[in-house]
Amino acid sequence: ADTITYNAAVSACEKGGDWTHALQLVVDMAVHQVHANAITYTAAVKACEHGQSWQQSLALFEDLRQFPSPAGMSLGSVINACRLGNVWALACMLLDRELARWLDHGMVSASAPSEFSRHASGKNGMTVVLQRPGVVAVFKPAGLSSEKAVEQVRKELQSLGGPDVTVVSRLDLLTSGVLTLALGSRMSASANYVQAQFAGRLAVKTYHCLCSGQGLGAVGQRSVRSVPLDVQVSSGMAQVYASSSGQDACTLLKVKCFYCCKEPQEANSDSFTFLEARPITGRTHQIRVHLSSLGRPPVCDPVYGYQPSTSDSRWCSRLFLHCSRVTLRDASGSLCSAQAPLSPDLLAALSKLRRFDV
Numbered sequence: 001a002d003t004i005t006y007n008a009a010v011s012a013c014e015k016g017g018d019w020t021h022a023l024q025l026v027v028d029m030a031v032h033q034v035h036a037n038a039i040t041y042t043a044a045v046k047a048c049e050h051g052q053s054w055q056q057s058l059a060l061f062e063d064l065r066q067f068p069s070p071a072g073m074s075l076g077s078v079i080n081a082c083r084l085g086n087v088w089a090l091a092c093m094l095l096d097r098e099l100a101r102w103l104d105h106g107m108v109s110a111s112a113p114s115e116f117s118r119h120a121s122g123k124n125g126m127t128v129v130l131q132r133p134g135v136v137a138v139f140k141p142a143g144l145s146s147e148k149a150v151e152q153v154r155k156e157l158q159s160l161g162g163p164d165v166t167v168v169s170r171l172d173l174l175t176s177g178v179l180t181l182a183l184g185s186r187m188s189a190s191a192n193y194v195q196a197q198f199a200g201r202l203a204v205k206t207y208h209c210l211c212s213g214q215g216l217g218a219v220g221q222r223s224v225r226s227v228p229l230d231v232q233v234s235s236g237m238a239q240v241y242a243s244s245s246g247q248d249a250c251t252l253l254k255v256k257c258f259y260c261c262k263e264p265q266e267a268n269s270d271s272f273t274f275l276e277a278r279p280i281t282g283r284t285h286q287i288r289v290h291l292s293s294l295g296r297p298p299v300c301d302p303v304y305g306y307q308p309s310t311s312d313s314r315w316c317s318r319l320f321l322h323c324s325r326v327t328l329r330d331a332s333g334s335l336c337s338a339q340a341p342l343s344p345d346l347l348a349a350l351s352k353l354r355r356f357d358v
Contacts, residue, residue: 003029013043019044019048019053022044022048023056026041026044042074044060049078049081057078058081058090058094072196073199080200083201091202095197099331102189109133112183116131116157123152126149127340132330134194134331135190135331140179145173166191168180197328198282203326205278205282207276207277207321210349212297212298222253225294226249227249238284251287254275257357259274272299272353288319320346
């Protein structure tokens with residue numbers, strides 16, 4: 001067997017969550033003098049992440065470091081394995097060590113021109129909410145795709161002689177809020193540093209959502225929704241559903257307050273729960289599907305909500321889901337937070353309801 005065959009087998013083990021066999025294949029390659037490349041180690045590191053084996057993941061990553069290309073995603077896998085193994089200090093040390101190594105090897109850490117924030121704000125309804133070394137964040141309005149938002153940011157930076165951007169996170173088309181981008185090309189130190197934080201689940205994303213009904217606890221109640229998710233694509237549209245054979249998905253929920261209709265006949269449900277949601281994983285439509293699986297879909301969700309939702313649409317014009325804050329470290333190692341308050345259309349929807357706390 002050659003390197004390609006072994007890589008296919010290691011990748012199959014990674015997808016199947018079989019980290020022990022992935023490790024054995026890497027050992028077999030050495031025994032049979034088959035060259036292991038970056039693809040081999042990347043897949044094996046990912047397999048160990050799935051197996052929550054941080055020691056083996058770290059050992060494989062040390063081997064991966066022999067290759068010149070940066071490995072932000074693989075570093076994120078090791079960091080997440082360390083997080084799951086409750087060795088936070090090691091995870092943070094690895095992140096800082098790799099940034100220093102990448103910079104020592106001449107990889108660029110990019111920054112946006114000082115006039116970028118003023119120049120880019122207002123285009124396509126976007127506003128620059130964070131500009132730090134290696135990272136920028138914009139407010140993305142609902143209805144604007146993440147892809148178009150990224151292209152707009154890239155265009156504005158290029159017009160100012162600034163760096164390229166690398167996508168590290170996305171928002172659904174119907175979701176508003178903070179969209180974070182790494183500055184620099186995919187091979188830059190800053191892009192890999194930010195990418196590693198998202199892949200390693202060190203970046204904290206906070207959403208706010210209004211969902212139908214109650215039943216998720218009293219004000220201040222915290223809960224965890226951990227249900228694997230799978231994706232089915234039909235006619236170019238992604239449909240996500242809970243499945244035991246899907247990818248692991250975890251969302252932290254906290255009840256903030258409740259609302260009810262001022263006029264009960266105006267909506268299908270008499271009450272609504274205003275939630276703070278923090279997705280630990282970053283699966284497609286994760287928050288929406290997790291809430292729907294609880295029988296508490298977001299208001300005006302056209303895919304996972306109650307059908308028909310025409311009554312709610314009389315007072316809420318779109319999906320009530322908003323990314324309010326993203327916290328991470330910039331390329332200087334400093335902790336920073338990009339924030340975007342609820343957009344005017346969602347505030348207008350809340351103004352038509354009556355708040356109450358229980």
